[in-house]
Amino acid sequence: MVASARVAASLRRAALSSRPSPCIKNIRPALQVRWKTEATTSASSEPLQPDAKGGVKGDPATAKSIKFTSDSYPHIQRESKFAKLTEKHIQYFQELLDSESAVLDGVTKDATEDIEPFNIDWMRKFRGHAQLVLKPSTTEEVSRILKYCNDNMLAVVPQGGNTGLVGGSVPVFDEIVINMQKMNNIRSFDDVSGILVADAGVILEVADNFLAEKQHIFPLDLGAKGSCQIGGNVSTNAGGLRLLRYGSLHGNVLGIEAVLPDGSIIDDLSTLRKNNTGYDMKQLFIGSEGTIGIITAISIQCPRRSPAINVAYFGLESYEHAQKAFRAAKGQLGEILSAFEMMDGRSQKILKEVAGTKLPLEGDHPFYCLVETSGSNTDHDSEKLQNFLEHVMEAEIVSDGVLAESQTQVAELWACRERITECLGHWGGVYKYDLSLPIAQMYELVEDIRDRLTKQGLLGDTNEHPVVDVVGYGHMGDANLHLNVPVRRFDKAVEKSLEPYLYEWTSKRNGSISAEHGLGVSKKPYIGYSKSATMIKLMKQIKNLYDPNGILNPYKYI
Amino acid sequence: MVASARVAASLRRAALSSRPSPCIKNIRPALQVRWKTEATTSASSEPLQPDAKGGVKGDPATAKSIKFTSDSYPHIQRESKFAKLTEKHIQYFQELLDSESAVLDGVTKDATEDIEPFNIDWMRKFRGHAQLVLKPSTTEEVSRILKYCNDNMLAVVPQGGNTGLVGGSVPVFDEIVINMQKMNNIRSFDDVSGILVADAGVILEVADNFLAEKQHIFPLDLGAKGSCQIGGNVSTNAGGLRLLRYGSLHGNVLGIEAVLPDGSIIDDLSTLRKNNTGYDMKQLFIGSEGTIGIITAISIQCPRRSPAINVAYFGLESYEHAQKAFRAAKGQLGEILSAFEMMDGRSQKILKEVAGTKLPLEGDHPFYCLVETSGSNTDHDSEKLQNFLEHVMEAEIVSDGVLAESQTQVAELWACRERITECLGHWGGVYKYDLSLPIAQMYELVEDIRDRLTKQGLLGDTNEHPVVDVVGYGHMGDANLHLNVPVRRFDKAVEKSLEPYLYEWTSKRNGSISAEHGLGVSKKPYIGYSKSATMIKLMKQIKNLYDPNGILNPYKYI
Ligand SMILES: Cc1cc2nc3c(=O)[nH]c(=O)nc-3n(C[C@H](O)[C@H](O)[C@H](O)COP(=O)(O)OP(=O)(O)OC[C@H]3O[C@@H](n4cnc5c(N)ncnc54)[C@H](O)[C@@H]3O)c2cc1C
Ligand SMILES: Cc1cc2nc3c(=O)[nH]c(=O)nc-3n(C[C@H](O)[C@H](O)[C@H](O)COP(=O)(O)OP(=O)(O)OC[C@H]3O[C@@H](n4cnc5c(N)ncnc54)[C@H](O)[C@@H]3O)c2cc1C
The missing domain is CATH 3.30.70.2190 (Alpha-Beta Plaits)
Incomplete structure (x- = not known):
């Protein structure tokens, strides 16, 4: 007093x-406060994108105006080793999943409207040509799907809440989308240890609300919580708003269940805080962006609320x-x-x-x-x-x-x-960068880029300038800057001015060109700015070890 | 007030x-309190063992009374694929390391006394036949040593402070000991981010004392801190006394530098809290007990003290x-x-x-x-x-x-x-178990084992009973029990009564047969109680990928 x-x-x-x-x-x-921003947190199982006004739900009609990734990145070519989908394949999947809602079939009929949301990413920057979306309900189904795809050389894209910001969650060509939304059960929760075991498709906000009732908290929070899935979070090693306090998923995830391309099920769903019995294999899946296996469940330690x-x-x-x-x-x-x-x-x-x-x-x-x-x-x-x-x-x-x-x-x-993230899309598009930099120099980059674009005549108040502004915000506690360049239209001149300049800038200061959003399609070519040739070689070995046919999320990551 | x-x-x-x-x-x-127990914390660079009275420094003379691992585990056979050390090999290493103290050569001369401490583990339970100890001072030297050993099929054992409790840090046969004590520089510390970069051979207590001066703390502490090395800690994924608060090394270690058997240097010594650019390769080395590479340096985030x-x-x-x-x-x-x-x-x-x-x-x-x-x-x-x-x-x-x-x-x-750990050795030996169990059932096991050994006539106050007592303690906050059976002599009947009974008990309750001490020699045969066949297969793949000749720490882990 x-x-x-x-x-x-x-x-x-x-x-x-x-x-x-x-x-x-x-x-x-x-x-027991939980913050909600109306626009982003109505827990939803549909993939979502901001509309042109920065709202979150897109008008399906405008989807057609979004460029195909294959057009905006013409150097990416469909790999001919992958088979094209046929009626036979569809039949197999229909028999396997045995539910109409689990197979969106655009091969034997027109399902463009239904499939479109699964083809377009949250930023409305990437758009694929998928003709088939599968929604398995069990780990066994995921296993059968993958084995079949692997045997038949069918490429796939694992998809969670489709809120990823590097184009990793949508196809580039005709890859099959394996969407995890039907695997949404909470399997168990122990309120003495705080350990939660849940399906990969559980929406982050749903998991957190469940935990709130038990006086616990999910050790991760981010603006997209109403749509992103905990399996997607683990697959991207999401950082979010409270990493500063609760640490990274590499420390908090205790176990995973995942399926490899050959259909084998990794049953490493430990609920133990400590378990030093061999290489910690699950760690490879944390942040692997769907390139070596599909995560079907996770076990995670949750702190008291x-x-x-x-x-x-x-x-x-x-x-x-x-x-x-x-x-x-x-x-x-x-x-x-x-x-x-x-x-x-x-x-x-x-x-x-x-x-x-x-x-x-x-x-x-x-x-x-x-x-x-x-x-x-x-x-x-x-x-x-x-x-x-x-x-x-x-x-x-x-x-x-x-x-x-x-x-x-x-x-x-x-x-x-x-709400910053959603508003930035207002003028048409955003070039998004997510960098780790020494705290002292973090904002220098924003100023540098703003000067650069202004000098080059690319930034201005009127319509002939593609760039509206250069904006910086982020998780200061983690030395993580989100540098955003809202634009009136995506423009190659802007991209060329930004890249690789900005990656070189970051690399010179030993920063990371992707602090938390991952590599996906957008950052794949630039990994060399943050990882050495030796490291890249080791990573390629891992990819080849688990996915020798390369069917999982091709054209991305590594 | x-x-x-x-x-x-x-x-x-x-x-x-x-x-x-x-x-x-x-x-x-x-x-700013730091606790020291005199017996264990005088930071020392020599491998140490408790003497027969439970003190920590062993009398070298009594070392001879310790059984060779090859005698107590006669089913382990020396692999004939490994070469035997010759004068030519010694010459190579002497030229390479160019310092007398860096090569303890028991091949061309008698160096038994000098080499003995590197052959015997802290528990005085495991004893190897090494005739050569190498102490590299730089990463480059480690790289040359490993490449040479790999090319010449010479088996090696990486050794830190030799405080491990599963026999992983000493040779079984004539493996070369690569001891890291000369790599003991603190490379950098940033007091804004709290990120420390240091050689693997830095003693934990030395690192922590250094950090104390900067108002920071090493996010790990354990009874052996005066001798164990931070590289050894990372190699065993040590848990220790404050995991409850600061979390596991999988979350805190930000980067590693390591050398693979073929001599290639993994330069993943990131000082960034967040860096989502590819598979998190360093995680495989955390807890790998020297079986896929030698860690030469780590980067770790340290909280404020x-x-x-x-x-x-x-x-x-x-x-x-x-x-x-x-x-x-x-x-x-x-x-x-x-x-x-x-x-x-x-x-x-x-x-x-x-x-x-x-x-x-x-x-x-x-x-x-x-x-x-x-x-x-x-x-x-x-x-x-x-x-x-x-x-x-x-x-x-x-x-x-x-x-x-x-x-x-x-x-x-x-x-x-x-000090419990050191006192338990007093009567002659200890069977040590380090288990993760559901908290509610943790102590039941201690009582069960005590009853079992008593009923079997193995536990008693007099000399004809091998077992002195059954003792339980541990990190309750992490559901981690240290079950210890101090004995008057190591006795096969006791071992048979304990194993696999105790592992079955643990496995039935989905516990871990090794919460933090790791596998080494002692737990290798029992990994199946905590990991499935699929997981073991995946781990073997990793071992083969990095160490195809199997020269790194053979006969152990997996
Ligand atoms: C408004 C907003 C705010 C954001 N804030 C943050 C933030 O603060 N921090 C942060 O890190 N990210 C942030 N993001 C990015 C994004 O939300 C995260 O990357 C999130 O973790 C993605 O989850 P998701 O379920 O939507 O995955 P998706 O976008 O569907 O997929 C992401 C990647 O993971 C793969 N994947 C998804 N599920 C699985 C699975 N079960 N198995 C294997 N692979 C899978 C996909 O193939 C893809 O490569 C934000 C995004 C938005 C839109
Ligand atoms: C009194 C006492 C208390 C203990 N308390 C705890 C505790 O609370 N929690 C806990 O987890 N452990 C505890 N331990 C076990 C032990 O101290 C830890 O496992 C410690 O991390 C080992 O470090 P070290 O440097 O002594 O490694 P060592 O014993 O030398 O080696 C351990 C293993 O790691 C490998 N290794 C060592 N250095 C390297 C390197 N640089 N590169 C690659 N491989 C390497 C070795 O080959 C070996 O397999 C305790 C031990 C004692 C004696």
């Missing part, structure tokens, strides 16, 4: 000294100030810091303009940060946060800030970060 | 009601009570809980008898727990701990307890857990 009064008093002082009407509010943390969750949102003068705020947060919030996200002023402006979102702070700031804490003791967390706020206000590290006072406000603040 | 007075008062009440003279003390946490560390030690009435205490700790200590260790009464009695340790609590208790918290705010942590203590005392979950009041006391309490 005494302590918090003292803090409040000094906060008032601090706030007053930095600006006339302080927005920082005294904190009353919401219990924190009863106290606090979210603050700041405006800052410069990137230098954002770095200072991050260091202060690490030091003063310690073990309760669960997210530290950075957004530049342009990203927030776009949010306001495109989505009509009323921003939490008045005025424009060059940078914004979102800080989340999760802890077991409301009073302690509030005090830590107050100390932190006091410090960043007094030291004039932040210019202004708000603290969520209710669950709704928590959601509103998170929406300022989570 | 008010709060802590209230807690203190109710603690006194609680304590009084459960026993007349309470030991629970008001808490004054030590800053907590300024507040508290340790409590409890006596409890039953295993049921220990489980209740664990649940209470998880709930009330939340994010600051950094260790929860369980020790049975027998393990503590042995400590008292063998090491002469004065136990922290008066009287005997059937079970003991050690609870550690680490957090960023001393007052908050104390309050959480007081609440927890109050709860476990009032609810009569614990019978008695002490709380460390100084750095020395913290060390003393930890010694009650960490």
Whole structure:
């Protein structure tokens, strides 16, 4: 009581000294808060794309205007070793899956409308020619499908929620889509150990809601949670918003069940925290983007859900100030810091303009940060946060800030970060880059690229300029920058200006050209900027070992 | 202030009601505490073994009394495909390493005394016939050594601190020991990201002391820290005392540098938290026990060191009570809980008898727990701990307890857990098992085995009984039991009574026959109890892929 009064008093002082009407509010943390942004979190089992206005559900009619990947990447040629689908194949699959909804057949009849959503990726940048979508319901079915495809040289694309951002989840040519949405059972949960075992097709948000009822949390969260599947998350080694706190899937996933192209089932669904009995084979599947097997189930350790969750949102003068705020947060919030996200002023402006979102702070700031804490003791967390706020206000590290006072406000603040991705598509398209860089140099790249595109006459306010803006935001706590270039149209001149320039820039600073989104089609040619020839050779060995015919997700990854 | 007075008062009440003279003390946490137990933590670069009295340094003379592995496991035959060492080989290595201390040559001269420590494992249970020990200083040297050995079919054993507990770090026959102690440089540390890059041969305690100066902590700690090497830790995927808090090495290790048998250098020493550019090859090396390559360096993310560390030690009435205490700790200590260790009464009695340790609590208790918290705010942590203590005392979950009041006391309490391992060797030998089991059933196995050995007349107080006792302790937070059977002599009847019975017991409960110690020689035959035939086949493929000649650590693992 005494302590918090003292803090409040000094906060008032601090706030007053930095600006006339302080927005920082005294904190009353919401219990068991889960943030939802309406647009992205209505758990859905259909693949989804943003429409031209940045909304999430696309109008099927406009799908036709999206270029085929085979046209935009003419150097990628269909491999002649793969068989073409025939009536015989369809018959086999129909008998095997024995349910109409499980086989979308565009071979023996016209099913373009039905199949289209499975052919187009979330960004509406990649479009395949699949004529067949299969939706197995059991591991056994996945095994039979793969064995048959492998024996008959039929190429396939494993597909989860189709929210991937590198074109990995849709076909390039006529690969069969194996969509996992029907494998959506939670198999078991142990509330002493917190270990969840569930089918790969369970939607992330569904899994997390289930866990919320048991006072646990899925150790991963991301803007696409209403659509992406936990199998897709593991296949892409998704990082997301809370890696900072809960660590990577390589540490949290305890077991997987997966099917290899020859149909053999890997039954490594351990529910043990520790099991040092041989090479940790499951690790190869984490982040393998459907190129060596199809994951059918995972076992994962889930932490207790924190009863106290606090979210603050700041405006800052410069990137230098954002770095200072991050260091202060690490030091003063310690073990309760669960997210530290950075957004530049342009990203927030776009949010306001495109989505009509009323921003939490008045005025424009060059940078914004979102800080989340999760802890077991409301009073302690509030005090830590107050100390932190006091410090960043007094030291004039932040210019202004708000603290969520209710669950709704928590959601509103998170929406300022989570909804950026969808809004960027507003003008027609986005060049998306997801880089790991030394924190100190992270934003330099955004400025460099903005200058470069401006100088080259590619960026401008009018229609003759393809580029609308260059925007940077990301998981600052993980040194992970999302650099986005919203464009009025996809344009080879822009692409050539960006690539490989941007990868060279990253590589010179020992960064990663794909921090969390993976390789897919878009980053495949550039892996050499982040991995040595020796490493690439080793990876190719692995691919050949498990998928000697190369039927799994061809033209991608490696 | 008010709060802590209230807690203190109710603690006194609680304590009084459960026993007349309470030991629970008001808490004054030590800053930056690191616990040392004299016996195990004088960082040493020599391989070490406990002597017959349970001390750690062995008397070289008694080494001769240890049976050769080739005699105790007569079914293991030297593979004739391996060449025998000749003068020519020695000459090559001498020219290559160009330093007398780097080549212990027992081929062209008698060097038995010098080589003996490298031939015998920490438990004094395994003993090899190596005639040559090589100590490379650079990755390049490791590469040349391995290439030469591979070309000449010379078998090798990679060796770190030689503290492994499954006989993996010493030769079975005449394999060359490649000891990593000369590769002991810290290559870099970044105090913003907390990422450490260091040679494989750096001793864990040295790394941790280095990090302590930078206010960081190595995310792994274990009783052998004064001797084991970080490369050995990664090679065994060591779990240790703080996995509960900081997670497994699969999540924390960011990169490795390793050498394959053909001499190629894997340069995957990334210092990025996120890097989704291809299969995560390094993961295969984590826990591979020197069977596919030699790790020469690692990059690892290290958390900030907590300024507040508290340790409590409890006596409890039953295993049921220990489980209740664990649940209470998880709930009330939340994010600051950094260790929860369980020790049975027998393990503590042995400590008292063998090491002469004065136990922290008066009287005997059937079970003991050690609870550690680490957090960023001393007052908050104390309050959480007081609440927890109050709860476990009032609810009569614990019978008695002490709380460390100084750095020395913290060390003393930890010694009650960490020194058990060394004391168990006192009578002559120990059968050691390291199992993952469902928490609820963990201690049942100890009781079952004790009954079984007693009924079979193998356990007793007098010399005609080989078995002294059956002892259980372990990392309760990770559902990891160390079941130990101290014996007066290694005896086939005891081994037969224990194995495969104990593995079957574990397998029936979907446990792991090796939670953290690995496979080595001792667990190799039993892998089938924890892994399916499919998994074993996949692992063999990996072994063949990287080490087609099988020169790396033969007769072990898989
Ligand atoms: C708004 C938005 C926000 C995002 N935020 C983040 C973020 O913060 N962090 C992040 O890492 N990513 C983020 N992403 C990217 C994407 O959501 C993740 O990559 C997600 O993990 C993909 O899951 P999915 O089920 O949609 O997989 P899909 O997109 O369907 O597939 C992705 C890849 O995995 C393969 N695959 C899918 N399921 C399986 C399976 N069961 N077995 C084998 N292979 C499979 C596919 O073949 C494909 O190569 C975001 C995307 C959007 C649209
Ligand atoms: C008192 C005591 C307490 C212990 N407590 C724990 C515990 O709590 N948790 C736990 O997990 N373990 C524990 N152990 C076991 C042991 O300390 C660990 O397994 C440790 O990680 C081994 O490290 P090391 O450097 O001694 O490796 P070594 O014993 O030398 O080698 C272990 C294995 O790794 C291989 N190896 C070593 N270095 C390399 C390298 N650079 N490249 C490739 N292969 C290599 C060896 O060939 C061998 O197979 C304990 C041991 C003792 C003696």
